[in-house]
Amino acid sequence: MLARVLVKVNDLAGNLAIWISAGLLVYIVCHITVEIIARGVFSTSTFSMDEYVGYAIGSMTFLSLAHTFRDRKHIRVSILKAFVRGRAAIAVELLCIAFTFGITLFLARYIWRTLERDFTRGTVSPTLTETPIWWIDTAIFVGLVLFLSQLLASAYLTITEGVAEDVEAE
Amino acid sequence: MESLFVAFIILLLVMFFLGLGVWVFAGLLLVSTTGLVLMIDMPLHRIGTIMAPLVIRSATSWEVAAIPMFIWMGEIMLRTDMSDRLFRGLSPLTYHLPGRLLHTNIAGSALFAAISGSSAATTATVGKITIGELKSRNYSKSLTYGSLAGAGSLGLLIPPSIVMIVYGVLAEVSISRLFAAGVLPGIMIASIYAAYVMVVSVMNPEVAPPDREKPGFRDAVRGAVDLIPIGILIFIVLGSIYSGIATPSEAAAVGVVATLFMTIVSRQLNPRIFFQSLVSAVQTSCMIAVVLIAAAFLSTAMAFLHVPQDVASAISALDLSPYALIAILAVFYIILGMFLEGISITVMSLPITLPLVVAAGFDPIWFGVFLVVMVELAQITPPVGFNLFIIQGLTGSPIMRVALAAAPFFVLMCVGAVLLTIFPEIALWLPGALFDQVQ
Numbered sequence: 001m002l003a004r005v006l007v008k009v010n011d012l013a014g015n016l017a018i019w020i021s022a023g024l025l026v027y028i029v030c031h032i033t034v035e036i037i038a039r040g041v042f043s044t045s046t047f048s049m050d051e052y053v054g055y056a057i058g059s060m061t062f063l064s065l066a067h068t069f070r071d072r073k074h075i076r077v078s079i080l081k082a083f084v085r086g087r088a089a090i091a092v093e094l095l096c097i098a099f100t101f102g103i104t105l106f107l108a109r110y111i112w113r114t115l116e117r118d119f120t121r122g123t124v125s126p127t128l129t130e131t132p133i134w135w136i137d138t139a140i141f142v143g144l145v146l147f148l149s150q151l152l153a154s155a156y157l158t159i160t161e162g163v164a165e166d167v168e169a170e
Numbered sequence: 171m172e173s174l175f176v177a178f179i180i181l182l183l184v185m186f187f188l189g190l191g192v193w194v195f196a197g198l199l200l201v202s203t204t205g206l207v208l209m210i211d212m213p214l215h216r217i218g219t220i221m222a223p224l225v226i227r228s229a230t231s232w233e234v235a236a237i238p239m240f241i242w243m244g245e246i247m248l249r250t251d252m253s254d255r256l257f258r259g260l261s262p263l264t265y266h267l268p269g270r271l272l273h274t275n276i277a278g279s280a281l282f283a284a285i286s287g288s289s290a291a292t293t294a295t296v297g298k299i300t301i302g303e304l305k306s307r308n309y310s311k312s313l314t315y316g317s318l319a320g321a322g323s324l325g326l327l328i329p330p331s332i333v334m335i336v337y338g339v340l341a342e343v344s345i346s347r348l349f350a351a352g353v354l355p356g357i358m359i360a361s362i363y364a365a366y367v368m369v370v371s372v373m374n375p376e377v378a379p380p381d382r383e384k385p386g387f388r389d390a391v392r393g394a395v396d397l398i399p400i401g402i403l404i405f406i407v408l409g410s411i412y413s414g415i416a417t418p419s420e421a422a423a424v425g426v427v428a429t430l431f432m433t434i435v436s437r438q439l440n441p442r443i444f445f446q447s448l449v450s451a452v453q454t455s456c457m458i459a460v461v462l463i464a465a466a467f468l469s470t471a472m473a474f475l476h477v478p479q480d481v482a483s484a485i486s487a488l489d490l491s492p493y494a495l496i497a498i499l500a501v502f503y504i505i506l507g508m509f510l511e512g513i514s515i516t517v518m519s520l521p522i523t524l525p526l527v528v529a530a531g532f533d534p535i536w537f538g539v540f541l542v543v544m545v546e547l548a549q550i551t552p553p554v555g556f557n558l559f560i561i562q563g564l565t566g567s568p569i570m571r572v573a574l575a576a577a578p579f580f581v582l583m584c585v586g587a588v589l590l591t592i593f594p595e596i597a598l599w600l601p602g603a604l605f606d607q608v609q
Contacts, residue, residue: 025238049232054230057231061456080190081191100193103196107199109218
């Protein structure tokens with residue numbers, strides 16, 4: 001029961017994060033369009049395009065990580081998967097999830113350290129805008145936490161419902 | 171010898187983690203971390219302090235922004251009537267050639283490739299309509315599937331191209347030059363395919379039976395009108411880059427705005443298509459971006475392990491001629507391409523192969539084009555070939571049947587790669603003419 005609630009909460013959080021990511025993609029298109037018009041028509045600039053579009057793309061990538069995983073759109077080589085069936089397939093899938101969980105947890109731990117340091121020191125970007133860096137660290141960290149939670153949910157679903165089918169990458 | 175041992179262990183780690191089925195981005199991070207711990211005994215806390223800032227820096231690289239935008243553009247077009255228009259536009263124009271409507275696969279893919287950066291989007295969009303139309307007219311299934319598989323991969327070579335952006339970011343070469351370098355090789359390979367279809371059709375006319383009603387001049391004019399929106403998009407995207415209005419990354423935004431505008435005006439776009447295409451673009455771009463981020467860490471780990479330098483010096487010691495080196499690399503890429511998809515191949519191999527190739531005297535722009543051709547080959551080689559999967563999905567035919575149909579086009583693309591190696595000007599002439607004369 002508790003696991004089911006966890007899966008549900010996880011789905012909601014993943015959905016919210018993917019819509020924030022989608023909003024960021026719209027923002028990227030808008031900022032670049034404004035920059036082109038400002039440069040071409042008014043001979044000026046937003047003076048922040050490279051920087052803010054970079055932040056948006058980084059945040060978009062990590063915030064959509066969990067939802068993309070839930071929809072099985074991350075690429076993998078399925079040589080072994082083609083040969084194993086039943087319980088063996090579940091065991092292989094759980095091993096893959098465990099390895100992915102381990103390396104993501106490791107990364108999240110060090111991103112947290114960077115976030116903590118940037119926040120306490122009040123680090124800002126070395127640009128005109130002097131944007132606090134901890135914002136982007138936070139977006140990446142939140143994305144990783146959502147992904148870790150998605151991995152746990154996927155492990156539970158693998159045990160209870162079997163191995164999910166991957167969607168071919170585009 | 172020790173260096174080759176390190177390279178061998180790394181290869182074993184890659185085979186273990188990726189072969190097991192670990193997702194590529196996590197697999198690459200695991201290979202890098204395990205390699206650093208096992209081979210040079212690097213403490214985990216040091217690996218973590220190197221990994222975190224590198225991940226943040228790679229994730230926020232502005233050049234990568236072009237990828238989600240070109241994908242979004244392709245996703246919008248995939249969901250509108252673009253494939254219908256392509257077929258309606260091209261069929262009266264190609265009908266009178268030997269092979270008739272089979273050329274709609276090739277010309278349609280080449281045209282769609284010029285507005286989409288993805289091979290999968292090209293194959294799916296063109297195949298969505300041509301497969302059914304050609305089947306209903308009793309065209310050869312084998313040539314239909316094969317020409318679509320081969321020509322669909324042109325989405326990677328004809329600009330804009332997502333793999334070229336990835337290569338440009340990793341190899342630190344001009345993406346505008348890379349885009350220009352892909353145009354003539356793309357046209358060359360499309361022409362080779364068209365010539366093959368013509369030869370087969372002349373030898374065996376049954377592969378492309380005639381219609382009861384032949385299209386006339388009026389149909390050709392009507393067809394040309396159907397192609398106008400695609401022509402406008404090509405002009406806007408490539409024109410904005412080469413007129414200096416926009417960089418390749420900015421041109422992607424121009425392309426998205428133009429596509430949205432055109433689909434709104436033609437009443438093709440509704441909220442459902444807009445949001446579906448947006449979410450799908452975010453997911454596909456996330457999939458690519460995390461692999462790129464992991465690959466950036468793999469490159470750093472390889473540098474710590476001295477793998478690129480050591481493998482390069484080991485290969486230099488073999489005293490291979492430049493052509494022998496390219497031949498070996500081609501075989502290496504074809505083997506990789508059987509198991510990996512294009513972006514993984516590019517990001518995993520580049521830290522080792524690029525220094526080798528540059529040291530052998532090849533232009534990095536030329537190598538970018540060569541690598542994209544190798545990646546295109548990977549799209550049509552089983553067991554892992556994404557164009558094969560897409561055609562399998564569209565037709566329901568077994569993967570091996572689709573792969574067999576694509577086999578002649580695989581050989582033809584290899585011929586294209588050989589021509590590109592013997593005559594590097596095929597790739598290098600256009601960027602030289604466009605950029606060097608201006609300077």
